[in-house]
Amino acid sequence: MSKEERTSAADFIRAIVAEDMKTGKWGGRVVTRFPPEPNGYLHIGHAKAFCLDFDIAAQNDGVCHLRFDDTNPTAEEQEYIDAIQDDLRWMGCDWGEHLYYASDYFPQMYAYAEQLIKAGHAYVCDLTAEQTRQHRGSLTEPGKDSPYRNRSVQENLDLFHRMRAGEFPDGSRTLKAKIDMSSPNLNMRDPVMYRIIHAHHHRQGRTWCIYPMYDWAHGLEDSIEGVTHSLCSLEFENHRPLYDWFLDKLGVHHPQQIEFARFNLTYTVMSKRKLRRLVEEGHVNGWDDPRMPTLRGLRRRGYTPESIRECMRRVGMAKFTGTTDIALLEHCLRQHLNKCSPRVMAVLRPLKVVITNYPDGQTEQLEAVNNPEDPTAGTRSIPFSREIYIEQDDFLEDPPKKFFRLAPGREVRLRYAYFITCTEIIKDAAGRIVELHCTYDPATRGGDSPEGRKVKATLHWVSAEHSLPAEVRLYEHLFTCENPEDVGEGRNCTDNLNPHSLQVISDCRIEPSVADTVPGDRFQFERLGYFCTDKDSSKTKLIFNRTVTLRDTWAKIQKQQRQTNR
């Protein structure tokens, strides 16, 4: 990390941290934490939060804890704990020894609760959930005191002990903080601290049957760990007075909670609930479907951690809830992939071309550059022969203006190979073009004309005989509109699903150099886009995902032409 990166206050949160470091508010320490609840997979929205947490710690020689906020046994599973760590490691996050679980603090939290009861700040309440709701009042009306609000300390202590001992059924009693039932902030109207849940906890088993609520637990977790800056999203702003109240009443280490706007992306949804629905209703093929904004999905799609981090850096940090254009993410992706992806030639929709003046049965090896952006990537050789495939899109019998590619009588370059000229179109009975006959110019071997003759286009190609069959999965945005959640009454985001978000092409051809590819390998298929080998791919059946297309100026021209012809 450069000195500038370490010292610059790029946003309002880093400015606060920098100021605290200057004044020595926390003794020159920075401790942050990323506290996911293990009840789902991480998505790119989380990336904004954990990049901030881990980077701020690193930039200040501090530490960032990974803490699983496992305070609700009914939703949480070990599977998610493993997956979250796997995703975070992939993203390059380093928590060192600092892996913690909120549930490990349950004894300490219990002791703190007793302390609050003894100080008269908490009481056991026998109201049902429904009654509690009624007592809470509304946005405009104050709440009413619970009839159990003024129990003696002794009785509260006794009942609380018996709650913990398992004497009462689920939902029969709660421990509540005694604050102010008429507070305009609903969170301060005697919030529940503990509820009774007789359930198996994925780590604690049956040790506990009372579980702390978020507001009670979270500040304690931060405090116990010596966190200095507790960074969270905007919806917790209303909870900060409660966070502060608990820690003040306890008189313990009191971190500063700072809120920021969460990350939204166009053409996708981000809430766990909606993502779960996409999976459960079969709109996608699991949590790691390459169309999903989950980190697992993005990873399988071929995204790099670097590009996600770069996007987060560019998005910045503010308190305005906006939506980032997915074009920014894709720009960061292309920028990184352009630098690091080896180039390869693949033909998605093959059109056979016979080079009529090329010797039958002859094969030669031609040298191709692996990555023009990276001289150290070297070269490879690719086989050329009399019959090749080109892209169907690269030939037009009756080319419109500005179409530079192959057409009857026109000469183009085959990349790294020869100039060819189209001499004949072969059609089937239905009039479909099934084959092209071309001639080549032997003097242009390697792709250049010795006398400096120019061509307007360079096409990618593969040798028919030597190329490998492959399946390619093309992805588009999962939804057809920028904000899929913006739907009318009685409709939901699945109404905006893009029916073309996945297109499988099974008869592609790819150059033989990729024969040994393994899942996760990334390539640029020249002139098409960036692709990566899917986890379903094998030696006998090659399968690639399109990560993102190249910028496509021709597609834009076509779109313009279509509009002007209308």
Added chain:
RNA sequence: UGGGGAAUAGUGUAAUGGCAGCACGAGUGACUCUGGCUCACUUAGUCUAGGUUCGAAUCCUAGUUCCCCAGCCA
């Protein structure tokens, strides 16, 4: 409706009383053995109305719009 927040080009974000800048997008052109990359240029903004000030995106007043809160979820 009570409370808590937020409003700067199409989008995201700087400027903390002193030249409204950057990035993405869009458009035009140059270059090119990828219609890629790269480069150049263009486009376009302070929510509204008052006020303070030599000077306001920034301070004050009033308003407008948007987001969050009535789980024994986090």
